[in-house]
Amino acid sequence: MRIIIIEDENRAAHRMQALIEELRPEAVILDVFESVRESIEYFNTNPNVDLIFADIQLADGISFEIFNQIQLKCPIIFTTAYDQYAIEAFQTNGIDYLLKPIEKERLQKALDKLESLQTDQNTEQIGKMLQMLKQEDHKKRFMIKVGDRIRTIETKGILAFYSMEKATFLYTFDQRSYAIDYSLDQLQDLLNPTDFFRISRKYIVSHMACKEILAWSNSRLRIDIPGLDEEVIVARERVGDFKNWLDN
Known part of the structure; x- marks a missing residue:
């Protein structure tokens, strides 16, 4: 499984890497990006990844700007500090949404859940998720x-x-x-x-x-x-x- 992490906090990125390596030792973390711009530049030429972890708030914008510009078919796990009720609402769409700091048990459930989904379902659910995020979050x-x-x-x-x-x-x-x-x-x-x-x-x-x-x-x-x-x-x-x- 090829993974990209989009996270502008070094400590959070390192923790995510360590947890993934522990839970999915066969996974390959291709790269870690800190900004919307870096991510778009990468996906323009490297669209074939299996899973993306994306923090919502980045230094130069909001991560769903990336997915508005680049059409990706892989599943996305969003991470953020939203309140628990918003998170539960997003989870009903089948794409997970993790509260920081990320807990190992919660990440394990998210990985298990995503591995059971079909690609065409993921594509539709990503669209629904992004639409909900647009309604909930604006550039600050x-x-x-x-x-x-x-x-x-x-x-x-x-x-x-x-x-x-x-x-x-x-x-x-x-x-x-x-x-x-x-x-x-x-x-x-x-x-x-x-x-x-x-x-x-x-x-x-x-x-x-x-x-x-x-x-x-x-x-x-x-x-x-x-x-x-x-x-x-x-x-x-x-x-x-x-x-x-x-x-x-």
């Missing part, structure tokens, strides 16, 4: 590069996302813009729709950015975001949905 932070340093920005500190000259930027409460490696289309799927709204092809805004809104030409609206020189316009066809989003 972004990794950015500032000079030779890497830092993270919480989504609660972001006023808007915008595209300019084929690049995407986030704009923060302290009126700074940072380039990120996501398109607005991708962000629309990753962000919590309660907090963020796509107002046009060029902008996604936070409800915290919508303090000053003006009527604009052609039945559009303009949002005045402090420090942002660009005109932030709500597209005419989005005005109705935008007002409903603000009201709710």
